[in-house]
Amino acid sequence: MHIVHLALQGCLRGSDIEYGITADTGGHIRYLLELVEASEQDPAIERITLVTRAFKCEFSKVDYTCPVEVISPKITLVRLPTDNPDYLAKEALWQELPSFITAFEQWLAHLPRLPDALHAHYADAGEVAAEIGARHGIAFVFTAHSLGRCKLKCLADGQSSLDAETQQTLQRRIAFEERAIRDATLIIASSRDEAEVQYADYLHYDTGRIRVIPPGSHLEDFTRATSTPAVDAMMRPFLQDLDKPVLLAIARPVTRKNLAALVTAYGQSKALQQCANLVVVAGVRDQIDALEPELADNLHELLTLIDDYNLYGHVAYPKHHAPDDIPALYAWARERGGVFINPALNEPFGLTLLEASAAGLPLIATDSGGPSDIIEQCGNGVLINPRHTDAIIHQALDLFQNPERWQRMAANGREAVKAYDWQRHAEYYHDLLARLSQPEQPPLQPQALLICDIDNTLTGSPDGIRAFTRWYEAQPTLGFGVATGRSFHSALSILEQAGIPYPQVIISSVGSEIYYRTANGVTYQQDTAWSARIDCRWQKEAVAQALSDMPELTPQGPLEQRRHKLSYFSDGDPTLMARIQAHLKKCGLAATVIQSHERYVDVLPVEASKGQAVEYVRQRLEIDRQSLYAAGDSGNDLDMLRSVPCSIAVANHCDGLLDGPDMAHVYTARACHAQGIIEGVQHFQQRRKMGGVA
Numbered sequence: 001m002h003i004v005h006l007a008l009q010g011c012l013r014g015s016d017i018e019y020g021i022t023a024d025t026g027g028h029i030r031y032l033l034e035l036v037e038a039s040e041q042d043p044a045i046e047r048i049t050l051v052t053r054a055f056k057c058e059f060s061k062v063d064y065t066c067p068v069e070v071i072s073p074k075i076t077l078v079r080l081p082t083d084n085p086d087y088l089a090k091e092a093l094w095q096e097l098p099s100f101i102t103a104f105e106q107w108l109a110h111l112p113r114l115p116d117a118l119h120a121h122y123a124d125a126g127e128v129a130a131e132i133g134a135r136h137g138i139a140f141v142f143t144a145h146s147l148g149r150c151k152l153k154c155l156a157d158g159q160s161s162l163d164a165e166t167q168q169t170l171q172r173r174i175a176f177e178e179r180a181i182r183d184a185t186l187i188i189a190s191s192r193d194e195a196e197v198q199y200a201d202y203l204h205y206d207t208g209r210i211r212v213i214p215p216g217s218h219l220e221d222f223t224r225a226t227s228t229p230a231v232d233a234m235m236r237p238f239l240q241d242l243d244k245p246v247l248l249a250i251a252r253p254v255t256r257k258n259l260a261a262l263v264t265a266y267g268q269s270k271a272l273q274q275c276a277n278l279v280v281v282a283g284v285r286d287q288i289d290a291l292e293p294e295l296a297d298n299l300h301e302l303l304t305l306i307d308d309y310n311l312y313g314h315v316a317y318p319k320h321h322a323p324d325d326i327p328a329l330y331a332w333a334r335e336r337g338g339v340f341i342n343p344a345l346n347e348p349f350g351l352t353l354l355e356a357s358a359a360g361l362p363l364i365a366t367d368s369g370g371p372s373d374i375i376e377q378c379g380n381g382v383l384i385n386p387r388h389t390d391a392i393i394h395q396a397l398d399l400f401q402n403p404e405r406w407q408r409m410a411a412n413g414r415e416a417v418k419a420y421d422w423q424r425h426a427e428y429y430h431d432l433l434a435r436l437s438q439p440e441q442p443p444l445q446p447q448a449l450l451i452c453d454i455d456n457t458l459t460g461s462p463d464g465i466r467a468f469t470r471w472y473e474a475q476p477t478l479g480f481g482v483a484t485g486r487s488f489h490s491a492l493s494i495l496e497q498a499g500i501p502y503p504q505v506i507i508s509s510v511g512s513e514i515y516y517r518t519a520n521g522v523t524y525q526q527d528t529a530w531s532a533r534i535d536c537r538w539q540k541e542a543v544a545q546a547l548s549d550m551p552e553l554t555p556q557g558p559l560e561q562r563r564h565k566l567s568y569f570s571d572g573d574p575t576l577m578a579r580i581q582a583h584l585k586k587c588g589l590a591a592t593v594i595q596s597h598e599r600y601v602d603v604l605p606v607e608a609s610k611g612q613a614v615e616y617v618r619q620r621l622e623i624d625r626q627s628l629y630a631a632g633d634s635g636n637d638l639d640m641l642r643s644v645p646c647s648i649a650v651a652n653h654c655d656g657l658l659d660g661p662d663m664a665h666v667y668t669a670r671a672c673h674a675q676g677i678i679e680g681v682q683h684f685q686q687r688r689k690m691g692g693v694a
């Protein structure tokens, strides 16, 4: 397979990246280089080409006009010239897109055959890929890295109005993104937040074409790192007490990274100054005023704040560092009981959080964007509102003054971050690309359909999953779907992690959303008729308002709240469901209320539940009632198992699932988890063969 990656911005080269030398030389470059390094390990990948723009510049000694750079035997970097030969910031690149497209077409014309996959990084490359894709009928993959609508929102939040030029630049970028999102065959997001919140602001948002594949990080570099004399030398000119704990930030000095708020918070708190130094690694520079205006303005602001708060001797802001110094910087902070902070107004994902976690530092991070996913997964930090300096102060003091909490978070992070692995990313990514390059399959028309709950039904036993996968492969006429309380992306992630085949149908968010796998075998299409059907009597805001009167209900995190689902934690009181129903009735509202695993309460439109969604899918796929199997284990499976004649409760079922008189038809498997599903389906198949009534 030949994969072509398009990435136009910043100073891209094969090694020794000058991170932060321009506003656009940052995370997308690290992401891309580490992705291709993992990608080339796969023998199925014959060739990888990175295509970028050639430019001249005065700020670096590197030759960024060199047309071809061989990075490894499989990976080549190609620089294409455009009309303007000079370095241009991403905001000005749009002018060069027509000439870049022409140069790219000429380059493509010299290839023996078109690439198997085209992958565009960031809005501008997305525009090129959409144009080339349309002209040549090439499918493409899009990764935004950062989205204009989120940036617009977070910049606009802080000010009464944005200047006209910024508005115009962002609107132009958003138009490119809209086109890329509309035309891309597949979109790769790094986090659930990106997939479910950040992309959701776009007109052409289509969840089913997005896959969440978290990036990795060269963990070993950070886990093994120790501080070096170079880091000591970097800090010595700045800090009075080199041994104090450290509050460390590493980010390009752009407005979105909000480094000024960090220095302000530090300046406001004498207590924080007493217990820790502040280290801000904000790119590299020779002369501040020779940098791009945004970088220079932000650095001037930092220097002014340091001066205003008289922080000399307490804050370090080194001028230079090499890529190799970065792991040593985290290690230097760890050796001093440090904490890593990312106070960005919005962080689409946040590679620095992975790096800091691997290096053993607890995190304080913005509550806007990808960090919430990372911290939820790793349990190694706290989220803060980046506009509240008192929250930064409070959380930093708490971590510095509570060594047990520090230890626990540092240990959690080191362990959990192992899940962010480029090799795994590459395997998943290649599998998707390989499927996309195969001819499309005819639409699904199974003769029978098995719908399974995921958690503790399909999952729970790795041996069971292996047995299930083998067994399912030998059932050519049996369709397979899942019905889960998880969101669509959360469901796909757990299935991928567990090695379960991609289902043909995904009923997610407790039956309030339905997706069908499309003919390319990779992407999904949402059933909008189902959404419209359950929407008609649903008054989400009013229901949420009414339930806010019930103190025993605590809302679950923002990602669990969906257009047609409100989710809460509860104390598990068995009378709660009835009380919620009564309260809603009193308020003139109606909803389906579902309690599971005692703690969880989901409130849905009246027409939505797993059972009603399964019946809808059965009719839509024209499956005979006796050829539909459903398997589950807990409270939110109850109405599905109750209504499907061939239902299976796995042996590890809970929530008194089979207590009701209307559950007598349910087959109770002797085996737990996925083995129980196989046992149940075989039971019904056998019974059918013998002519019994199911």
Ligand SMILES: O=c1ccn([C@@H]2O[C@H](COP(=O)(O)OP(=O)(O)O[C@H]3O[C@H](CO)[C@@H](O)[C@H](O)[C@H]3O)[C@@H](O)[C@H]2O)c(=O)[nH]1
Binding pocket: 019, 020, 025, 026, 027, 028, 030, 031, 145, 146, 190, 250, 251, 252, 281, 282, 283, 284, 323, 326, 347, 348, 349, 350, 351, 352, 353, 355
């Ligand atoms: O002075 C600096 C500043 C940054 N870095 C490195 O540059 C990378 C920065 O990546 P990240 O923290 O992810 O931020 P961005 O540069 O803003 O990257 C964009 O692209 C990334 C990859 O998709 C996403 O994780 C980000 O959220 C998105 O803003 C990290 O490896 C840093 O260690 C340096 O080496 N030196």
Ligand SMILES: O=P(O)(O)OC[C@H]1O[C@](O)(CO)[C@@H](O)[C@@H]1O
Binding pocket: 009, 010, 023, 024, 025, 026, 027, 028, 029, 090, 122, 145, 146, 147, 148, 151, 256
């Ligand atoms: O917030 P913004 O301006 O979209 O910035 C994202 C920037 O981050 C990067 O990943 C930096 O490498 C670039 O894609 C882009 O220049």
